[in-house]
Amino acid sequence: MALLSGLQTSLTGMKVAQQQLDIIGRNVANVDTEGYTRKTAAQKNVVLAGQNAGVALGNITRTVNEGLLRSFLAANNAYGTANGKSQYLSKTETLLGTPEGDDSISASVADLQAAFNTFSTDVTSATGRYNLLNAANTVTSRLNYLSEEIQKLRGDADMSIKEDVDQINNLLDELKTLNDKIVKYQVLGYDGVADLEDQRDSALRDLSGLIDINYFKRENGEMVIQTKNGVTLLDRDVHKLSHNSVAQASATTSYAGGGISGIYVDGVDITNQIAGGEIQGLIEIRDVTLPSLQSQLDELAGVLKTQINAIHNQGTAYPNTPSSLTGTRSFIDPNAQHISIENGDVRFIIFDSEGNQVATTNLNGGLGFTEGTVAEMTQRINDWLQSPDGANLPQASAGFDDDGHLVIDTGDSEYSIAIMDEASSTVGSEQSSVSIKFDANGDGTYDRTAEGFSSFFGLNDFFVSNTNEAIYDSKVVSKGMNLGLKNVVTLNFSDTSHGLNYGSINIYPNDSLQTIVDKINSDPVLNENIQASLVPNGNGYVLRIVNASGEQMEISESVAPGGVIEKLGLAPSNAGVSSSISVREELQTTPALIANGSPQYDVASSEYKLNQASNTIANEMVKVFTESQSFGQSGTLSSMSTTLYNYASTFVGNIASETNEASKTLAYQQELTNSISTKEAQISGVDMDEELSQLIVFQQSYAACAKMFTPSKEILDMLLKMVK
Numbered sequence: 001m002a003l004l005s006g007l008q009t010s011l012t013g014m015k016v017a018q019q020q021l022d023i024i025g026r027n028v029a030n031v032d033t034e035g036y037t038r039k040t041a042a043q044k045n046v047v048l049a050g051q052n053a054g055v056a057l058g059n060i061t062r063t064v065n066e067g068l069l070r071s072f073l074a075a076n077n078a079y080g081t082a083n084g085k086s087q088y089l090s091k092t093e094t095l096l097g098t099p100e101g102d103d104s105i106s107a108s109v110a111d112l113q114a115a116f117n118t119f120s121t122d123v124t125s126a127t128g129r130y131n132l133l134n135a136a137n138t139v140t141s142r143l144n145y146l147s148e149e150i151q152k153l154r155g156d157a158d159m160s161i162k163e164d165v166d167q168i169n170n171l172l173d174e175l176k177t178l179n180d181k182i183v184k185y186q187v188l189g190y191d192g193v194a195d196l197e198d199q200r201d202s203a204l205r206d207l208s209g210l211i212d213i214n215y216f217k218r219e220n221g222e223m224v225i226q227t228k229n230g231v232t233l234l235d236r237d238v239h240k241l242s243h244n245s246v247a248q249a250s251a252t253t254s255y256a257g258g259g260i261s262g263i264y265v266d267g268v269d270i271t272n273q274i275a276g277g278e279i280q281g282l283i284e285i286r287d288v289t290l291p292s293l294q295s296q297l298d299e300l301a302g303v304l305k306t307q308i309n310a311i312h313n314q315g316t317a318y319p320n321t322p323s324s325l326t327g328t329r330s331f332i333d334p335n336a337q338h339i340s341i342e343n344g345d346v347r348f349i350i351f352d353s354e355g356n357q358v359a360t361t362n363l364n365g366g367l368g369f370t371e372g373t374v375a376e377m378t379q380r381i382n383d384w385l386q387s388p389d390g391a392n393l394p395q396a397s398a399g400f401d402d403d404g405h406l407v408i409d410t411g412d413s414e415y416s417i418a419i420m421d422e423a424s425s426t427v428g429s430e431q432s433s434v435s436i437k438f439d440a441n442g443d444g445t446y447d448r449t450a451e452g453f454s455s456f457f458g459l460n461d462f463f464v465s466n467t468n469e470a471i472y473d474s475k476v477v478s479k480g481m482n483l484g485l486k487n488v489v490t491l492n493f494s495d496t497s498h499g500l501n502y503g504s505i506n507i508y509p510n511d512s513l514q515t516i517v518d519k520i521n522s523d524p525v526l527n528e529n530i531q532a533s534l535v536p537n538g539n540g541y542v543l544r545i546v547n548a549s550g551e552q553m554e555i556s557e558s559v560a561p562g563g564v565i566e567k568l569g570l571a572p573s574n575a576g577v578s579s580s581i582s583v584r585e586e587l588q589t590t591p592a593l594i595a596n597g598s599p600q601y602d603v604a605s606s607e608y609k610l611n612q613a614s615n616t617i618a619n620e621m622v623k624v625f626t627e628s629q630s631f632g633q634s635g636t637l638s639s640m641s642t643t644l645y646n647y648a649s650t651f652v653g654n655i656a657s658e659t660n661e662a663s664k665t666l667a668y669q670q671e672l673t674n675s676i677s678t679k680e681a682q683i684s685g686v687d688m689d690e691e692l693s694q695l696i697v698f699q700q701s702y703a704a705c706a707k708m709f710t711p712s713k714e715i716l717d718m719l720l721k722m723v724k
Contacts, residue, residue, distance in 0.1 A: 012054025014706060035202035059193075069201065072676045073208040077276040079669035080209035084281025085289070086666045088157055089659040092293065095149050098656055099649040105146060105300070106648035108139045113625035113645065120618035123596035133583065133591045140463070140582045143301050147579035150294050151249040157286040158260060162245040164210050164279045165263060171207045172238045175200060175225065179234070182221040193221065212276030229273040231265055239265050251294050251576040252471060252546055255287050257533035288536065289658070292635020294578070295537065296651040299634040301581045302574030304644060305463040307624045312462040313454035314420060314431065315595035315617030318355055318610035321416035322586070322593060327406040328458030330468050330552035331374055333500050334400055336442030340371035344434040345425040346453040348381065349418045349599055350391045350410065355610035358415060359391040363453075365425025371437075378406060385410070404496065404552065406457045418599050418610070419454045428601035440554035441492050442500050447556040447565075460595060462587065462621075465580040468496075468552040474543040475569035476633045477513070479534060483567055485509040490558040491565075493530055496551040503530070507564055513543055516564075520545065538633055543568060544575070 030036040043055050097104030115135035119128045178200040185193045200223060207213055212228045225234040232239050244261040246253065253259035255271065262269035263279070274280045316322070331337055341363055350358040363369045367380040378398050385396035385408075395411030410417055422429035436456045437446040450456040458464075489507045494500040503525040507516060513534055520532035529548050534541045547553040555570065557563040564570065587593050597614025601607075628641045637651060 009054040010706070035198050035205075064201075068676060068679060072205065072673065073213065075669060075673045075676055076205060076208045077212050079666070079673050080278035081276050081281040082662060082666040082669050083209075084160075084278035085285055086281075086659070086662040088153060088282070088285045089289070089655070089662045091153060092150070092290070093655055093659040095146065095153075096293075096652050096655050099653045104648075104652050105139075105142055105297075106645055106652050108135075108142045109300075109304075109625075109645050109648045111135050112139045113622070116618070116622050116625060119594075119596075120615050120622050123615045123618050124612055126592070129591040129594055132594065133588065136462075136583045137588070139304070143297060143578040143581055146297055147251065147294065147576075150290050150297070151251065151253075151579075154249040154253075154286050154290045155246055157282045157290070158245045158249070161263070161279055161282045161286070162243050164277075164282065165241045165243045168207065168210050168233075168279070169238070169240045171203050171210075172225075172234050172240065174203045175207070175223065175234055176238050178203065179222050179236075186221045197221075208277065210277045211274060211279050227270070227273060228275050229270075231268075231270050231273055233265070241265055241270075251298060251579055252544070254291065254533065254535050255283075256535045257531065257544065257546070260286070288635075291535075292538070292637075293651060293655060295575070295634040296637055296647075297578040298574040298576060299631050299637075300644065300648055300651075301465075301578035303629050303631060303647075304624075305465065305577060305581055307629055308463055308621055309458070309461045310433075310452055310455045311617060311620045311624060312595050313452055313458070313460045314433070314620070315598040316416075316418040316420075316460070316610070317593050317595050318597070318612050318614075319353075320590060320592035321351055321355070321418060321610060322460075323411075323413050323416045324407070324409040325417060325419070325454075325459040326401070328461050328464055329406070329456065330404040330496060331400065331406070332404065332494050332496055332552060332554060333442060334374040334378065334404070336500055337374050338372060338439035338442065338444070338446070339374050339377060340437040340446060341369070341453070342435040342437065344421055344423050344432055345429075346434055347420050347422050348384070349420075349608050350385075350393070351416045351418065351599075351608075351610060353414050353416075355612075357607040357609065360427075360608060361390065362422070362425055374406075375400075381408065391415075406459065408459070418608075419459060420598050421453055427606070428603065431598060441494050441556040443492075443556070445556075447554070461584055462594070463581055464584050465577050465582070467576050467580055468547075468550060469572040470547040470550045470553050471573040471575045472545045472553070472555055472570050473535075473573035473575065476537050476540040476542055477568065479513060479541050481513060483507070483509070483511065483564060485511075485564070485567075486562075487559060489563045492556045492558070493526060494554040494556070495529065495547055495549070497549060498529070500554075513541070516543065538635055538638065543570065544573070545570075 045055060097107070099106055101107060112132075112135040115128075115132040119125075119132045122128055178196055182193055182196045182200065184190075185196065204213070204215065204223075204225075207225070211233075213225055213233070214228055215223055215225045217223050222236070223234070224232070226232050233241075241263055242265075243263045246260050249260070255262065262271040263274065264270065271283065274283065345362040345364040347360060347362045349360045352358050361367060361384055363377070363380075367384055369377050369380050378400070382396075382398035384390035385398060386392075386394050391410075393410050393412060393415060396409060396415075397411060398406070398408045401407050408417060408419075420431055421434045423432040433452040433455070436450040436453065438448045438450065438456075439445060440447040454460055485507065486509065488509070490504050491507060492501045493503045495502070503523060505516070505519045505523055505526070507519075511519075517532040517534055520530055521527055523530075530545060530553075531548055532543065532545045535544045545553075545555065555565065557565050596618045597611060597616045599608040599610055600614065602609050625644055628643055629647075630641050631637070631639060631647055633639045636654060637647075640647070642650070
């Protein structure tokens, strides 16, 4: 029996040594295989029925440090986030240029300022007017282009999110397949479990770069994967992600507003629960960084448009004084909407082709109008234009076009019209903007105020955009803001297609902003055309109400002042202005129509005269650039008072700074990830010297067992011969 036992021991020793040599061979062969970890197997003594039965090889295990693996996953996740942001920030920086660069929007604003300044020094120069027009067109074209490209980048980012979702799903499928094999192999005792675990770790590493993950393993070797916020991605079955990429983005397209699809798992939107990985960086670019930049462009375009138009509407040109003026404001129902003129009077002057006064009057002192419907005011102007006792222009008219714009036309190119506000009804009074009160919904209560008659109607705008007042934004507020209402407030909605007060909602004292959004979106009358959302903006949210048809929209309330509109600062938004701002078509066709001055009262003749060299309005337009303007909070930029150029330079500089910071973060995370990988390789990787030393050990072990086996076999053979 001892002889047989020795023979068995030698045989098992040889077999185990051979198996160890096989493991070493696999290690050496995979020394350069990515993701491969060094494999080892412990030997164990075999005892059967109390007798030594040799040795056996234990399970093949990997040399893996789980702590380092988790550190790598965390670092790789942060790298993915930084990479998702960096690639789009660098594109955005290239798009915007640097603050000091000649191709930046701030440089274009500076060029426009210089053109206005040159124009003001010699308003009679045709070259100066053309240069001004070219500079203005450059600014508007640049704003249009930037807005378009920003939205393209948002669309590209959303498409990248879709690609990441597909890649995540593929990796989860791969992980499930590997899970199933590992469990099966362990149950059946198959070789190859350690190699399958290597493949699973490799897929896990790839997954960590795309989305934040946590994992744990069950006793049977199965791995369960969740996001850091507890969303299960793999637990026996795969819980796949789904996302529909947006077809086309605009300045008002947002995830918060429902214009961009969420990322779903099992029908639940997890977009806001994703805390890392490339997909999270792309979400931040799509929903925060680029919308913030878009809102800053819109704020720049909106302030430029509003301030230049306010000045330009106070003046006129000569000798190319217009014979027809068409407003840009759309009125829903001029027969019901009221207007009030306060703090001065509005003067109308008719000139002949030589710039001589033909007739003049004013709304209050001459036409007896201080308040009434917009249609009543227009009719009085029309009557004066045609009356023999007035302008005596029977072919003249004042009315509204099909879009609800006020149109005042002398009906004869030999006669022109100028409109200007004065401090009083007295002829020759100082030029001063009147105050306008506007009853938007025709209920007899004035809802809005404005400065300047011509500016309110948009009769002589310099800049225009194809956006009606179809979007209303609140100021930036906290999501949980308490409105502090004492009574129920009714919000009324009007638009061009449906008329005045076609829908309304009641807001109660304890209603939250989200409640207001839900009431608007669930109202069966409103939700066909009106949509509301809470849009993230900087450190808070903006309540945004959008007319989906892009029509002129009026929002009014039953309580004023102190109602919802006042508390929220709800007003027509600049959203999307940068995408469509342009110089008015008539000015592009005829730069000589650019206003340079305003009619001057001549005491000697008791008449108003036009002076081709007057530059009063031109000088005032220069001040729009040299003086500080008020900018509302837009994304990462808080409300501020600064010049147009400084504002443009600020957000251009912010993007450059953010891009630089993202590049540094990306480089750091790359270095950290590489460092952890190097440390893992030192612990888990194959060391050729160590494998060769182990090779010698097991070669000698095999040889020793073979030497023991040989004499035992010879003795056994001799015994068998003797028995025979």
